[in-house]
Amino acid sequence: MLGTLGIVLRAKRHGLIDSAADIIRHLRELGFYLDDVIVGSALESVDETWE
Numbered sequence: 001m002l003g004t005l006g007i008v009l010r011a012k013r014h015g016l017i018d019s020a021a022d023i024i025r026h027l028r029e030l031g032f033y034l035d036d037v038i039v040g041s042a043l044e045s046v047d048e049t050w051e
């Protein structure tokens with residue numbers, strides 16, 4: 001099973017998107033709830049930061 005955040009990270013790792021943070025930010029704007037701590041850890045795993 002793979003969640004929304006996992007799909008975004010996988011897309012980043014495979015070079016399908018330039019920025020996982022931008023996608024996550026947009027998902028939040030659409031109303032998705034993603035915990036700040038989990039998002040921070042996830043972004044670190046793809047060498048990005050939550051600004």
